[in-house]
Amino acid sequence: MVVQTLIDFERAPVFAIPTIDPVGGLTVREGMLIEGPQGWGEFSPLPHDGAPARWLTAAIEPGTVGWPDPVRGRVPIAVTVPAVDAARAHRIATDSTCRTAAVEVGAGPLAADIERVQAVRDALGPDGILRCDAKGRWDADSAVAAIVALDRAAGGLEFVAQPCPTLDELAQVRRRVEVPIAAAESIRDAADPMNVRLGDAADFCVLASGPLGGARRALRVAEACGLPCAVASTLETTIGLASGLALAGALPQLPFACELGTRGLLAGDVVADSRSLVVAGGYLPVAPMPPAPQRELLERYAVTEPARLAAWRARLQAAISTS
Structure with missing residues (x-):
């Protein structure tokens, strides 16, 4: 995967944000933020999603090749x-x-x-x-x-x-x-x-x-x-x-x-x-690229539990290996 030389996946922060109401059975939304050369993307496959590689492609898109040109603002x-x-x-x-x-x-x-x-x-x-x-x-x-x-x-x-x-x-x-x-x-x-x-x-x-x-x-x-x-x-x-x-x-x-x-x-x-x-x-x-995360917010919503961190790192590696 060529982007491995451009993106430091090892340092991708993992977040967990509670929902206000359960949504589709979710009470907490978890994921990772991926920083590419041109900006940030989100890698947040749902718990039972069987195709994390597609989510990774979406996550690295804004920071590498960018999004397609919009036809509406x-x-x-x-x-x-x-x-x-x-x-x-x-x-x-x-x-x-x-x-x-x-x-x-x-x-x-x-x-x-x-x-x-x-x-x-x-x-x-x-x-x-x-x-x-x-x-x-x-x-x-x-x-x-x-x-x-x-x-x-x-x-x-x-x-x-x-x-x-x-x-x-x-x-x-x-x-x-x-x-x-x-x-x-x-x-x-x-x-x-x-x-x-x-x-x-x-x-x-x-x-x-x-x-x-x-x-x-x-x-x-x-x-x-x-x-x-x-x-x-x-x-x-x-x-x-x-x-x-x-x-x-x-x-x-x-x-x-x-x-x-x-x-x-x-x-x-x-x-x-x-x-x-x-x-x-x-x-x-419609924006040309997503905004960057704020450090204090990454700290506020950071996943710190070792098992959950390890699970997300493993899921990211699995997505990388199948991309």
């Missing part, structure tokens, strides 16, 4: 509403300044999902746009019943992302509901995202920069899938979110608000407050 943002109670969901949506919301569903009883969606609709008003993200938690029959109920509760859904784990199930659901279906994990978790054949399984795609290997590679995935795309966060710090914004900024067409406003779901950040990617007026800016 800012990106519309959809607020991410985790699987929280209805009152908390209402507050998150109200405080977000966004006109689109992506509501997590499928983690508990359908009745709780319906209450959460209704609360977000109330917060956004009748002109707001709602979508749901089930993270592959339903079987086909359960998905159909839930989507019909959630669509009614929302007064109309923009789409539902990944209602089931497999493409065959997505296709079954898509044939049986009127709400559009988006593929997300089916693409980002695939052995070769470039060669995923969606067939009649999805109307749209939701891409994420980290698990797809960075903005440049994710752009090629978007072209290969041939469907309209949104971009989503994997709960990164500002340094990682900047990569998602680079992807959203470079997509030739961006018909959807992007789920990149997740900085507010973390209890802290690794960059200065003035550089932290906090949504304002429903948008976030």
Whole structure:
């Protein structure tokens, strides 16, 4: 790997930042920051992600080859509403300044999902746009019943992302509901995202920069899938979110608000407050490179437990060896 001569992987800091609410089952977001010759990137594969080498490619991209040229200077943002109670969901949506919301569903009883969606609709008003993200938690029959109920509760859904784990199930659901279906994990978790054949399984795609290997590679995935795309966060710090914004900024067409406003779901950040990617007026800016971390924040959120440090060093080495 040529970049080993340019990057000191041994000194990459390891961070752990608590979430304010559990998000997709996560209560702490951990990762490493990688400094390249031109800047910083984030290596933060999720706990059960089987392709850490792609995350490493994304992490070294901004500090080496850089991101693709943007075609827009800012990106519309959809607020991410985790699987929280209805009152908390209402507050998150109200405080977000966004006109689109992506509501997590499928983690508990359908009745709780319906209450959460209704609360977000109330917060956004009748002109707001709602979508749901089930993270592959339903079987086909359960998905159909839930989507019909959630669509009614929302007064109309923009789409539902990944209602089931497999493409065959997505296709079954898509044939049986009127709400559009988006593929997300089916693409980002695939052995070769470039060669995923969606067939009649999805109307749209939701891409994420980290698990797809960075903005440049994710752009090629978007072209290969041939469907309209949104971009989503994997709960990164500002340094990682900047990569998602680079992807959203470079997509030739961006018909959807992007789920990149997740900085507010973390209890802290690794960059200065003035550089932290906090949504304002429903948008976030596209930057040419991510900001650098602040030393005092790296110290505040540093992982110091030897076993956890060793696990992250091992995961990084595994990614390097397979790159």
